[in-house]
Amino acid sequence: MSGSWVRIAAGVLAAIIVAVIGVQVSGTFQGSVDEATGGNTSVANAFMLVLAIALLIGFVVYAAVEYAQTGALRSISSQFDTRTIVLMPIAIAINIVLGQTVSAALKIPVYLDSIGTILVGALAGPIPGLLTGLLANLIWTFVLAGTPLGSPYAWPFAIVAAEIGLLAGIFGRLGFFRPRPNTPTPQLVVGTVVALAVLAALAYWGILPAYTKGVTFFGDLSGVDPFFVLMAYVIAAVLVIAAIGLVVILFTRRDLGVAYVVVGGAICGVISAIISAPISAVFFGGVTGSGTDFLVAAFQQAGSSLSESVLQQGLISDPIDKTITYIVVFVLLRTLSRRFTARFPQGEQAVGLVGA
């Protein structure tokens, strides 16, 4: 067990170092947006490249450390048993079908197109999760091309989907999806405080810095269109209600697992928003054809540049979307029979042992 921690730590550290170096080398990502073409291609591409290389090197380091420790790559190959391979297409179908039909049927501005990816990550591990996300978007574009379900617009986002699956795998291994029924009250209180603190920190350092221009929460409101002031209040109110809702659920269900899932979903959402914003801005002018486009329009109108508005939109929709998705997966895993889940490579970490 401790051996695998060393590998994970080494891999994550390597990815972060490479990303930081890459960011330093390629310069800042803000400010140099080319207004005529709606995005600075070179900057955004460099950003994507840095991330891709960072992920790749992190993975190589992980594999190398494992090979050095054990002389084999068992932790990676054992994540791909037949069961996982059979689950992957079903998971991809879940992504695509729910991503297209459910969000359209329910008419809410979330995507819900990563339930399958997160399910595979949680049950089978980080690498199958990563591969499921990657394959899902590539299949969506290339294998389904020429059918009404195909989407020519999915493949540039493959790297985002890969990150979502990877993260779900890591959270799954850490037991984030495990139900924790009948948590004693003191533990519940501490857990809730910690979860709220993590969420607040995430909001303060991860989300708020993106809103310093155009839309400001605490700045001077004179000269700002009342429409946007109202919108900011609505968003703030939603966040407060969500936090209160979390506390209420935690104390009525008495299951600290909910806090883990919400924190995991929020983290995943913020990271996804940061990675997908440049892709969306460069390829599609910030428009994805879904209900979130309205937000991009609003932020642009409020004075943000295209890439800023896409990021501002993403930082609202993605955490909401991913938190809902994580909760859906959490409930699904609890509904599935233990006989089923326990047979996956990471099944026991994901749902816990009998009576535990």
Place this chain on the structure above:
Amino acid sequence: MLELHRVSYRYAGYATAVLHDIELTIADGEIVGLVGPNEAGKSTLCLVASGLAPASIGGALSGSLSIDGELMAGRPPHELAERVAIGFQNPDTQLSGVTATVFEEVALGPMNLGLPVAETLARTREALATLGIEDIAERSPNRLSGGQGQLVALASLLAMHPRHVVLDEPTAQLDPEGTRLVGEALRALAATGTALLVTEHKTDLLDGLCQRIIVIDGGRIVLDGPAGDVLADERLPGWGVEPPSRIRLARAMAGRGLDLDLIAGTLR
């Protein structure tokens, strides 16, 4: 020869065992029926006999499975696949879902073994011929009747050249026509000298097919004997097993003072 010696089995994530102290030997070319009430452990016994429990689904097995004298413990599923095959109820989920024709579906197993194309071709044709389904070789596997689907699933197993085949209620989801098709296929299979273990609710299908029948209840073997004796056993309905119609008819007749053998004699 397939031997289970002192086998007990517990599923992963569960505290109690579902099979207890199973002792079972199936000789080469022998056809054995397996009956018993629901939840008696029939499906589990099939999984254990095929080696998939624990090779694929985990869980805790005590005792041993050996095939032709070799212990199977610790072998990966693909090595077991060439020795013992297992078929299930639902034809749809047994199809791979990735092939465009029945021929490719049946060829999938030999291909997975890494066999050269000529060998795959020969095995596929042989399997289709054994079950008499050469005529649907170029049809889509998704557009078959339940009975045909089950035959394709069976052919896919035969193409692996296993000398032992375990079937878990192969006709449970089939209509009478499908049941008849599968029944004929099982007879054709038996004629090739393959050893068979068949779980089946429809005792009419076992009657005349099996040489030997085993009754299992509560995870233990409670009766093991020649097919004729077991099917005529008075305790069968008590284990939730309906005797074949031949025997029920004879009993009903006898209850009214008629001797079926006598009637058969008169008719003849």
Place this chain on the structure above:
Amino acid sequence: MSEADVAFLQRLAPPTPSSYHRLNPFTKALAAVAESIAAFVIGGYVGPLAIFGLAVLPAAAMAGVLRRLVRVSVVLTLPIAISVVLISVFTRAGSTVLFTVGPFDATVEGVDFAGQVLVRLITLSTAIGLFGLTTEPRAFVFDLERRGLSPQLAFAATATLEAIPAMLERAKVIQAAQRARGLDTEGRIADRLRGVLPLVGPVVLSSLTEVEERTLALEVRAFGRRGRRHLLWTMPEATWEAPLRWVLLAVLVVIVAARLTGAWPAIP
């Protein structure tokens, strides 16, 4: 293998009715990706329209799928195109305001931006749509496996093709059943949110129950064995296709490098 055998196996491959269909799937895929990326990297109007008019349209005409391509592309592009037009036109910062709706100004710059995004989207969706209309997905995946893609990943890709229609069917049935029971997919947001789980749950759960049985059915066909397989048929590939792909790739790299370094000026 006899010549008849070879001919039989090749008949299992999907038909290739035109000379564009006969291009190797990998070549067509690379062309679609190169055209899409080039359209984005070059930007403006002239570049994407040139790719669309000089590469995609003639190829579609050659393949005889022009009308279907237009239809598919319109279906796929329309929703996103409407968003692009509405949002870009009204929200681009610009000096020349055409008209105003509420807090939103429509600007000339916005119209220009929307136009540029639209031509890129049209090029992208037709380039990829052409690939889809002229390539059987199975043939593409098999070809990738021949080039070294793992058989397991090849399975995952092709199985998705089967899984999606099956799941859509399920979603439809379940959605209809829940509407009949009064589940709201119209009302307030809170009601709709509450509608997510009852819909997602059954669709996903019913699909996942298949995973276990299909897993076991594949295990007995040696699916878990690692190693190459000998494929029954291959897609044709002309000798000049590999050099052609390298040329395409080289051109793409030059275009991307030229635009990134600013060596080439922006084309309107």
